[in-house]
Amino acid sequence: MRRRRVRLAVPVPLLVPATVGVAFLVLPLAGLLARTPWAQLGSHLATPGVGQALRLSLISASLATLLSLVMGVPLAWVLARSGIRGRSVLRALVTVPLVLPPVVGGVALFLVLGRNGLVGSWLDETFGITIPFTTTAVVIAETFVAMPFLVISVEGALRAADTRFEDVAATLGAGRWTTFRRVTLPLVAPGVAAGAVLCWARALGEFGATITFAGNFPGTTQTMPLAVYLALQRDPEAAIVLSLVLLLVSLATLLLLRDRWLGRSGTPVA
């Protein structure tokens, strides 16, 4: 059911800054469209570097999202449901990457997983594995930055979900793990989906941590945002085309999210 809203006249002191705000947010995007070299669009997109960067971006963002789901959903459950001590401290720690400048995240990852890092030196000596400046590093950097978005979203969904359904499941003989799989997870599926989309979008746009920890090697670590930055210095037209692609992907993400958020609530998504 939708309530009818009364349309209120907007007071001028609110209307003027609001209009400026809209212009501020929309004009740059309009400018991007205005400057797009539509005629050469095809040839720019056909450049081998573009396809490579786009493919790498999509794959690494998807892997980062998958990794975030595997670790983030259980983590969100622990934050929302468990009675462990120090939960608020844990939540603060988990959300640090949200506010941390990504470059700092990249440096931190480098110090831990770099060849001379705490874990990295061990990996190197024991298995001969080096992580920095590989595609793996891209996925790790993106996961580090994007996972908190998923955790926060899923935790919110879990808190909003009616825990009495879990009580009902228990009285019907379901253990905690079964209850989680058969009841809790389906109930918060829309929240998980929204979180995953947010996480994916954040991973796709990741720049700072990636360039710090993974470098900028075409084919292995040069993702779309890195390619845009580089192209802007060499070939501004190519940069505009690449930006346009990212803008389209972002808009598609937004549409997808809107459907999740405004879709019929209470009906299963899975």
Added chain:
Amino acid sequence: MSLSARVVVARGSLALDVAAGVADGEVLAVLGPNGAGKSTLLRVLAGLLPPDDGRVEVDGAVWDDADARTHVPADGRSLGVVFQDALLFPHLTLGENVAFGLRMRGVPKATREATAGAWLDRVGLAGLGDRRPAQLSGGQAQRAALARALVVEPALLLLDEPLSALDARTRLTVRAELRRHLADFPGSTVLVTHDPVDAMALADRVVVVEDGRIVQAGTPAEINRRPRTDYVARLVGLSLLPGTGEGRTVRLDSGGVVAVADDAAGPVFAAVRPESVALYLSRPDGSPRNVWPATLAGATLHGATVRCELTGEVPLVADVTETAFAELGLAPGARVWATVKASEVAVYAR
């Protein structure tokens, strides 16, 4: 005794300490106001909340024993629970909801579908197995919730305000059906409610819980006729007048004297039904033995009768017809005379 329980829980301002036994096939109603601890008791019996002290035993199996540090969690108990809001899983069909308990017990798909279908049939929802809970009315959802609870043939059935979320008309039909299903149910049933009608209609025995303690226990008829606390008296619609019996009169603690038909001695309750109180604008002639001046404090319409709250030396509730109320020209604040025949006053020991 199939269920025998003593439950002690201290939570904030609530200090719950009740003991109860329920035989096989028996329905025990736990009646009490909000916050009395009824739901806490139910959560303990369900295994959703470990008691601070006490013991819960069903069919010889110990589910809780604070001394022995035994606590069987909900999923290890042979239970069926129906909550106030049906709480059907929204992501499952009706059939899958009803079959959920069987699935948890590893019953093969074909068998559990057949059993669930039979139960849906039994609660009057035949053919609706493919529906989603969102497509059901409140009454249908509550019937499905009952089927979901009973399908596993539990030893203990717990009903938490099962009818209070339903509208008045639906409540009547679902109550009647529930009564039928409870009669067929071989295990013990505990019904938690704040509605005395539910308790009277569905229970074999009633315990009244106030502030975490049992203040009265008995058959529904006893509770109905001889309430022992103001709360119960209000619920069953009686005016409860505590006093001291002195032969054929009761001297009330609040002052005032009530004439009664039988000899009474010591601390007693005098109870007056609202329909046995008559109201007059001037002191009536003749000799009704109980005549008291009173002030009309409030009046509410129930169907065709008006329930009048009277204050004065004998506080009473009177039911008069809407017509009589209009003819007397009564309004809150009016001075009236209330009369009750001595034979209409029930007297019983405190």
